[in-house]
Amino acid sequence: MADSQQNLTTEIFCCLEGSIENQCLTTITGEVLKIKGNCEFRSAGIWICIPATDSNGTVVSVSIVSQVESAQQSYCIGRVTQVAKRGTILVKVSNSCKITFTTTQILHVSSIYRLDFEFLSGKLYVTTAIKFDSDYQNQPISVPLPETVVEPVAIPATVNTATTVATPKTLEQIWREKLEPLILEKIPGIKIYEFNVYTGVLEWEGTLQEKRYRVQGTVGSTSLLIYELGSYHQLALSDDSDIDDDDFDDEDEDEEENEDDILRVTPLGAARSIGASCFKVEIGKYEIVLDAGTRPKGDNPLPAFELLKNPNLILITHAHSDHIGALPVLHRMFKATPMICTPGTRSIARVMLEDCLKVTLKNEDFEPLFEEQDLQQTLLHLETQPIGVEFEPLPGLTVKFINAGHIVGAACIYLKYGNRSLVYTGDYNIANSRTTVGLKLADLPTADILITEATYGAAIHPSRKQQETELVQAVWNVVAKGGNVLIPAFALGRAQEIILLLKTSALFTNSNIPIFVDGLVRKITDVFNDNLDLLPEAVSNFAANCRIPPFCDGKKVIFVADTKERPFAMVQPSVIIASSGMLTGGASVYYAKSLLERDDAAIFMSGYTDEESPGRLLQSMKSGEVVTMDGVDYTVKAEIRKFNLSAHTDRIGIGQVIAKVAPRHLILIHGMPDSLYDLARTDLQKNHVVHIPSCGETIEYGVFPDFLSQKRQVEIEHPKEVELEIVAEHDGAWIRIPQEVVDTDPRWQTLSQVGIIRAKWHRDSLMLLPITKKQIPKKPPMITAGNCCARCKYFDGSLCLMPESIFHNRQIAPEGSCPEFTLNA
Numbered sequence: 001m002a003d004s005q006q007n008l009t010t011e012i013f014c015c016l017e018g019s020i021e022n023q024c025l026t027t028i029t030g031e032v033l034k035i036k037g038n039c040e041f042r043s044a045g046i047w048i049c050i051p052a053t054d055s056n057g058t059v060v061s062v063s064i065v066s067q068v069e070s071a072q073q074s075y076c077i078g079r080v081t082q083v084a085k086r087g088t089i090l091v092k093v094s095n096s097c098k099i100t101f102t103t104t105q106i107l108h109v110s111s112i113y114r115l116d117f118e119f120l121s122g123k124l125y126v127t128t129a130i131k132f133d134s135d136y137q138n139q140p141i142s143v144p145l146p147e148t149v150v151e152p153v154a155i156p157a158t159v160n161t162a163t164t165v166a167t168p169k170t171l172e173q174i175w176r177e178k179l180e181p182l183i184l185e186k187i188p189g190i191k192i193y194e195f196n197v198y199t200g201v202l203e204w205e206g207t208l209q210e211k212r213y214r215v216q217g218t219v220g221s222t223s224l225l226i227y228e229l230g231s232y233h234q235l236a237l238s239d240d241s242d243i244d245d246d247d248f249d250d251e252d253e254d255e256e257e258n259e260d261d262i263l264r265v266t267p268l269g270a271a272r273s274i275g276a277s278c279f280k281v282e283i284g285k286y287e288i289v290l291d292a293g294t295r296p297k298g299d300n301p302l303p304a305f306e307l308l309k310n311p312n313l314i315l316i317t318h319a320h321s322d323h324i325g326a327l328p329v330l331h332r333m334f335k336a337t338p339m340i341c342t343p344g345t346r347s348i349a350r351v352m353l354e355d356c357l358k359v360t361l362k363n364e365d366f367e368p369l370f371e372e373q374d375l376q377q378t379l380l381h382l383e384t385q386p387i388g389v390e391f392e393p394l395p396g397l398t399v400k401f402i403n404a405g406h407i408v409g410a411a412c413i414y415l416k417y418g419n420r421s422l423v424y425t426g427d428y429n430i431a432n433s434r435t436t437v438g439l440k441l442a443d444l445p446t447a448d449i450l451i452t453e454a455t456y457g458a459a460i461h462p463s464r465k466q467q468e469t470e471l472v473q474a475v476w477n478v479v480a481k482g483g484n485v486l487i488p489a490f491a492l493g494r495a496q497e498i499i500l501l502l503k504t505s506a507l508f509t510n511s512n513i514p515i516f517v518d519g520l521v522r523k524i525t526d527v528f529n530d531n532l533d534l535l536p537e538a539v540s541n542f543a544a545n546c547r548i549p550p551f552c553d554g555k556k557v558i559f560v561a562d563t564k565e566r567p568f569a570m571v572q573p574s575v576i577i578a579s580s581g582m583l584t585g586g587a588s589v590y591y592a593k594s595l596l597e598r599d600d601a602a603i604f605m606s607g608y609t610d611e612e613s614p615g616r617l618l619q620s621m622k623s624g625e626v627v628t629m630d631g632v633d634y635t636v637k638a639e640i641r642k643f644n645l646s647a648h649t650d651r652i653g654i655g656q657v658i659a660k661v662a663p664r665h666l667i668l669i670h671g672m673p674d675s676l677y678d679l680a681r682t683d684l685q686k687n688h689v690v691h692i693p694s695c696g697e698t699i700e701y702g703v704f705p706d707f708l709s710q711k712r713q714v715e716i717e718h719p720k721e722v723e724l725e726i727v728a729e730h731d732g733a734w735i736r737i738p739q740e741v742v743d744t745d746p747r748w749q750t751l752s753q754v755g756i757i758r759a760k761w762h763r764d765s766l767m768l769l770p771i772t773k774k775q776i777p778k779k780p781p782m783i784t785a786g787n788c789c790a791r792c793k794y795f796d797g798s799l800c801l802m803p804e805s806i807f808h809n810r811q812i813a814p815e816g817s818c819p820e821f822t823l824n825a
Helices: 171-186 328-335 343-362 372-381 466-478 494-503 520-530 537-546 563-570 587-595 615-620 653-663 671-679 712-716 739-744 746-751
Strands: 012-023 024-026 032-035 043-052 060-067 073-084 088-094 097-102 110-118 123-131 140-141 191-200 203-209 211-218 223-231 263-271 278-283 286-290 313-315 337-340 382-384 391-394 396-404 411-419 418-426 449-453 484-488 515-516 558-560 574-578 602-605 626-629 632-634 639-642 665-669 689-691 725-729 734-735 755-763 765-770
Touching: 012 060, 043 097, 043 123, 060 073, 060 171, 073 097, 073 558, 171 191, 171 203, 171 211, 171 223, 211 689, 223 372, 263 418, 263 665, 278 418, 286 411, 313 328, 313 396, 328 343, 328 372, 337 343, 343 372, 343 382, 343 520, 372 382, 449 653, 466 484, 466 494, 466 574, 466 602, 466 639, 484 587, 494 515, 494 520, 494 574, 515 520, 515 563, 515 587, 563 574, 563 587, 563 689, 574 587, 587 602, 587 615, 587 626, 602 615, 615 626, 615 639, 665 671, 746 765
Parallel strands: 032 060, 097 123, 286 313, 313 337, 337 382, 418 449, 449 665, 484 574, 484 602, 515 558, 515 574, 602 639, 665 689
Antiparallel strands: 012 024, 012 043, 012 073, 024 032, 043 060, 073 088, 073 110, 088 097, 110 123, 123 140, 191 203, 203 211, 211 223, 263 278, 278 286, 391 396, 396 411, 411 418, 626 632, 725 734, 755 765
């Protein structure tokens, strides 16, 4: 792969001799290595392969590339990303290939080397290293082998510059060259504009006659998966996908429904809870699914997919597992339904979904939710649309992704069809952070229905800047005294925020205190390093100026590559950032159990924790109390503190979003019941129909809950203010009420029921007040010489019967008058 800083190709080429049988390579020295991918060979010989190692440098598997007639020098070009005291180095060959080598000399972190190596006793020993940095003039560095190692193959002395090295090809490059001709056979004339490599997966995107294609291949196989991007534009709605009156239980069979006015929302998850975010939206003639997440705990991890009929479209807000974790399951159920997210979300989706698969495979109590094939098919078909641009995925349906400020790629979703519109916030934050730009209120449109997260309910966050300052100081206070600090953090978003916070703080900039990163945080941070264009400009500028990765540089910020390395992260003063953020599993649990009973250690929680999570329980504990983790009791001696660095907004932010969208129906989701009801009990009910639905409960635009009084329905359904027209006449002036108000607003019936209203001055304002029948004195009509209603032909003693009068069929006062007066003969 091309290196952005050195313009140098990084490659790996390993030559092993042995026999292949039963998907294993048995070397001539007796090591048995598992073969990854499909292997077509079944014989003895000399093989070119790509090794995979554990953190100790032991080769655990290989991918076979080809067979050769004679032995060749094993060779690698890559960047050294980590150096261990035990004599191993971690080398990044490509985004999907990192290999641990054994050497007797510590090489320089972040430098690119050409490494010649030998396979001995199950490990890869470096024999010669050539540094490609100009300050070393590309001079070879002799690295002696252990005494038990045979003499290495000599490297010609003429090989001393990067440009003159005839480098072998990587496994990915070899299979790319094999597969691209096949792509051209299947799609003649395609112009490939993008190529990406993932773990064992190659992906191309290209164009042909204004059509875009995505092609996926796997190392070791000539099979290709081809998908036409944007093909959902060509899909015609089938008869059984149309929404008609029979689809809804509450619909009158004889009543025809105007599809331009249809808007219904049914939560399939995240209703009165957090987890498994998923919403069925029926808008116009379409059934749309918003998000498809999983629950982190419990015996029912999936949303209520059984309530779906035949969705026409799936839209994803962001890559957190509680919003995307069930997408492969949903795609398996509805293979023809298009799926769309932002480019940032798709770049992270692979790592998050692979972790979801890994977690479910480890859970012996339940069957895996999906398989590797489901995951690959989902990623193949997952399309992207940029943030801030309207698009029309289905005829008549307008969709727009709006930056949500939650994590990289997170978006709010705007839908519009006919007369109805909806905004779904997903998770959002209006404040800027180090890795995201906050949601801008000006970007939000008005909508009929707003579905908003309310994770923190009516709570108000403390100053984020102050919280960050206090966290940095608290961490420094512990490590300066020789202790260790564990910061459990969500792997996606929060962890990278804290890495940048500590790494760039004044206290840590000039210190040698290491920051160890463990768990899923490592893989996500790698994605961030490889996609700096998705981050705020300040981060990419920081990386460009420093010429080192902004997150993990192998010096101050160090990846813990293997579970066996975890104890070394605590042998000196250090900071450890590990998932999960709630201490429900992952690497953070290991470190918490190791540090809880140490009075020189600290555990600092950094954000939201579920009420039943170990992280929430730990926050309430004092020194000397006993906490149980994984069935073992621990006496708390470490310092425990909570800092609020949440990526979710608070009551103020929620209120600002609601005010900007100005919905008639407000649906509060993604929060615990107490938090949702606390928020609803604020002044929200004055201007909106507030819903806190349960899973499966349908909310329909224009349909009010039973608990809402008729008066409140009228107040919500009709505008608070109207513009009146003043019409001047020779004998006075008329105030003209808009016809729409006269025809549709029940409040006008009350105001005008007796044909007379009272007017009251309040400073410079004139207030119009109704007169009821009770306020009219019960006395005989006053028949005057003027043209009053009592003398009118069309007055029956109570009502006006004149069809052309504005008081027609209304109760009027006898002394009143109007232009349609006709004398009663």
